[in-house]
C-alpha cells in the first residue's frame with residue numbers, strides 16, 4: 001500500500017471516509033506514529049489493537065486529565081474539567097466519582113430506561129413504517145437517548161429533546177449544521193456547554209426543593225470525601241453523562257441502520273435469527289466505532305512498541321483503527337453479525353471503560369429487535385449527511401424508505 005497523505009485532524013477527511021485508508025496504513029507501518037502539526041507540536045496516534053489496549057490499561061503512566069478530545073494547540077494544556085468531570089479525572093478521585101454515578105446505571109434504572117426507550121422507539125418506528133420511511137437520524141435514533149435522559153433525570157420528553165439538541169450542537173461544534181462556520185470553534189463549545197449547565201442548574205434548583213428518584217436528587221444527597229458534592233461537580237458530571245450518552249448511542253444506531261442497508265444479506269440474517277441480536281449489536285458497535293479516538297497525556301517517558309513517548313506528550317488512541325486490526329479480528333473489513341469473539345474497543349477498556357455500556361447495549365437491542373421484526377426491507381432514500389468531526393462518527397441525516405414484503 002502506498003502511504004496516503006495523513007492528516008487525522010481534518011474533519012473533512014473523515015466526512016469523505018478517507019480515515020480508514022490513513023489508519024490502515026499507520027496500523028500496518030507505524031502503529032505508534034508521531035503526528036506532527038507544526039515544527040515542534042503534534043501528538044502520538046496509536047492505531048494497533050495491542051498498542052491502544054496497552055495505553056488504556058496503563059493508569060500510572062497515562063492521564064485522562066487533559067480531557068477526552070484534541071484541542072487546538074495539541075499541547076497538554078489542562079482541561080478546566082480535570083478532577084471534576086469523571087472522564088477527565090485520574091485516580092484516586094475518579095473512583096469516588098464513579099462510585100456515586102453508578103447509581104444512574106443500576107439494574108433498577110436499566111429496567112426503567114428499557115421501558116421508556118421501548119415506548120418511544122415503538123412509537124417512532126411504527127410512525128416511520130406507516131409513513132413508508134423517515135429520516136432515521138432525527139426521527140427515530142434520538143429516541144434512544146431521550147428515553148435514557150427521561151428515566152435518569154426525570155425530565156419530560158420535550159426537555160429531553162431540548163437537551164439532546166444542545167449535546168448534538170456541542171458534539172457538532174465544527175459542523176455547519178450546528179454552528180456558524182464564521183464563529184470560533186472554542187467559543188461555540190464554551191457557549192453550548194454554558195447552555196447545558198444552565199439546563200442542569202435549573203434542575204438542581206428544583207430538586208433541592210422537590211427531590212425525586214433521579215440522578216440530580218441523588219447527587220444532592222451524595223458525599224465525596226465526607227463533604228457534599230459541589231454544584232460544579234454535579235454540573236460537570238451531568239454534562240459528562242449527557243454528552244457521553246446522547247450522541248454516541250443515537251449515532252451508533254444510525255451507523256447500524258446504514259450498515260444493514262448496505263448489507264441486505266446481514267439484515268435478512270438478523271430478521272431470520274433473533275438469537276443473533278447480541279452479537280449483532282456488538283458488531284454494529286465495532287463497525288461504527290462511534291467514539292473514533294480518546295485522548296491521554298503521558299505522565300512519564302514510556303516505551304511502546306519500540307517508540308519512546310515523552311512525559312507531557314499528547315497521545316490519541318484510535319478505537320476505529322484498533323477495531324479493524326487483523327491481528328485481533330478475522331476479516332476485519334467484513335460486517336458479520338455473528339462475529340464471536342468480538343472484543344471491540346468501542347467502549348474503551350480499563351478504569352474509564354464506558355459506564356453507560358450496559359445502558360447502550362439495552363437501548364441498541366431494543367431498537368434493532370424492533371428493526372429486525374419489521375416485515376420490510378429498508379433502502380436509502382436520499383444522501384447521507386455525515387457529521388463534520390474527527391472525534392465522533394455521526395450520521396446527521398439518514399433518509400430511508402421501507403418496502404413491505406410478506
Ligand code: HEM
Pocket residue numbers: 064068086087088098148240241242244245246248249252285289290291294295345346347348349351352353354355356357359360
Ligand atoms: C454506543 C454508545 C457509546 C459509546 C460508543 C461510548 C464510548 C465511550 C468510551 C470510548 C469511553 C471511554 C473514554 C475514555 O477512556 O477516556 C466512554 C466513557 C464514558 N461513557 Fe460512554 N459510550 C457510549 C454510551 C454511553 C452512554 C449511554 C452513557 C451515559 C448515559 C455514557 C457515558 C459515559 C461516561 C460518563 C464515561 C466516562 C467513564 C469514566 O471516565 O469512568 N456512554 N464511553
